[in-house]
Amino acid sequence: xxxxxxxxxxxxxxxxxxxxxxxxxxxxxxxxxxxxxxxxxxxxxxxxxxxxxxxxxxxxxxxxxxxxxxxxxxxxxxxxxxxxxxxxxxxxxxxxxxxxxxxxxxxxxxxxxxxxxxxxxxxxxxxxxxxxxxxxxxxxxxxxxxxxxxxxxxxxxxxxxxxxxxxxxxxxxxxxxxxxxxxxxxxxxxxxxxxxxxxxxxxxxxxxxxxxxxxxxxxxxxxxxxxxxxxxxxxxxxxxxxxxxxxxxxxxxxxxxxxxxxxxxxxxxxxxxxxxxxxxxxxxxxxxxxxxxxxxxxxxxxxxxxxxxxxxxxxxxxxxxxxxxxxxxxxxxxxxxxxxxxxxxxxxxxxxxxxxxxxxxxxxxxxxxxxxxxxxx
Numbered sequence: 066x067x068x069x070x071x072x073x074x075x076x077x078x079x080x081x082x083x084x085x086x087x088x089x090x091x092x093x094x095x096x097x098x099x100x101x102x103x104x105x106x107x108x109x110x111x112x113x114x115x116x117x118x119x120x121x122x123x124x125x126x127x128x129x130x131x132x133x134x135x136x137x138x139x140x141x142x143x144x145x146x147x148x149x150x151x152x153x154x155x156x157x158x159x160x161x162x163x164x165x166x167x168x169x170x171x172x173x174x175x176x177x178x179x180x181x182x183x184x185x186x187x188x189x190x191x192x193x194x195x196x197x198x199x200x201x202x203x204x205x206x207x208x209x210x211x212x213x214x215x216x217x218x219x220x221x222x223x224x225x226x227x228x229x230x231x232x233x234x235x236x237x238x239x240x241x242x243x244x245x246x247x248x249x250x251x252x253x254x255x256x257x258x259x260x261x262x263x264x265x266x267x268x269x270x271x272x273x274x275x276x277x278x279x280x281x282x283x284x285x286x287x288x289x290x291x292x293x294x295x296x297x298x299x300x301x302x303x304x305x306x307x308x309x310x311x312x313x314x315x316x317x318x319x320x321x322x323x324x325x326x327x328x329x330x331x332x333x334x335x336x337x338x339x340x341x342x343x344x345x346x347x348x349x350x351x352x353x354x355x356x357x358x359x360x361x362x363x364x365x366x367x368x369x370x371x372x373x374x375x376x377x378x379x380x381x382x383x384x385x386x387x388x389x390x391x392x393x394x395x396x397x398x399x400x401x402x403x404x405x406x407x408x409x410x411x412x413x414x415x416x417x418x419x420x421x422x423x424x425x426x427x428x429x430x431x432x433x434x435x436x437x438x439x440x441x442x
Contacts, residue, residue: 078147078282079374080357081140086377087353088136089384090417095130097391097413103403109342110319110334111252111262124328126406131335134194135346136353137380138268141198142275143282145205150283159210166206172441173199176385183396184388192248192261195384200248200265201272209276217277223270228319228339230266252336262336271343289362296355303348310341317341372421379424379431381442387420 098105104123106116118124145166152162177196178189185191208216230250237243244259250266282292310317311330317340322329333342360370376383391412394400404412431439 077378079361080354081143082374082377083357083360083370084136084350084353084377085140085380086373086375087357088133088350089376089380089387090373091130092133092137092384093387093391093417093420094413095127095133096388097409097416098126100392101400101404101409101412102406108336109332110336110339111254114320114323115328115332118328121327122406124331128331131333131342131346132349132353133346134263134268134335135271135338135343136350137194138198138201138271139275139278139347139350141201142205142272142277143279145202145272146209146276146279147283149209150280163206166202166209169441170199170202170206173202173381176381176442180385181388184392186397187260188258190244190258190260192263194263195381196261197263197265197268198272201269204265204269205272205276208273213277213280216273220270220273220277223266224274224343225340227267227270227337228317250337264337267337271338271347274347289358293355293358293362296351296358300348300351300355303344303351307341307344307348310344317344375424375428376421379428382427383420383424386423387416390416390420 099107104119106118106123106127109115149162149166152165153159157165173195177191177193177199181193181195182189182191185193187193211219227250232246232250235242235246235249237246240256240259243253243256244261247253247256247259247261248265250264252262252264254260308330311322311333314322319334319337319339320332322332333339333345335342338346431437431442
């Protein structure tokens, strides 16, 4: 068994909640910026080489959000592994666990169509991050029976080599075929309304890595210093490899570096995620988890870390709620005006305080009714 000090009495891991809460607050910045900044740019990968940025600052305010999707999906796999182990220890059958995972996946797909897509002014068929996680959950309802070492090997192969995958054997002659390619590995907005940004094949590999990480910390005797040092070494090594990959400018770069500016070095493909993107995102995630472990080990209590842990304990609720709070307008309507960066920062900060309080109350409600439908959200 894992060192019991890692887990709260509820079975939660505070350092994971801290990490997830931190990146979700950063994700909220990216989204509020996309809703209210005229100069905000996204679409790294599907748009080809980088669009013109008015300044390095405008680029960096988008780049910081590259931590979010890898962390969100990796930790979805980690938490799935931990919750599955907990349910097995509690006497649940394999069939009950598989059914629960499938229902969670279907709930995500429904929420994506009803609430996520219109928040981004996109059609209901948009295959975004929670659609991707939902389908990956459904896959893991069966895939989880594969030995962990095999899942680790398959996940590494997917993450390291999916950039060489070609779906040309699926003829793009019908909407169904084009949408299948979008969902599997070719993010695109070219076949409206069958569009998507988070294809299954690369991201199921990331979730698989998270699943294996969850299994390790659940089953092995892991102390705070050992886990923290491992995360620090992994994080620093991944970030160093990111710069090596960008310097070599061949393997792992779906968007080759075209020059030597900061933007040239950091403009990498997110849709789909190339090796450089994942090295950066997952490497930083490891550093955030190490920080979270340090806070947990020393039992540091302050409003900021407590707020991040509450947000991290209610990720789906935060995700859906923050979209509609920050867009502040009806779906499929344009912004009535644009904000300056300092104004957006204030809006983001105040909005996150509101979201923290909403998440706190939602978490209390969820704990008061553990067997209700809230367990799926």
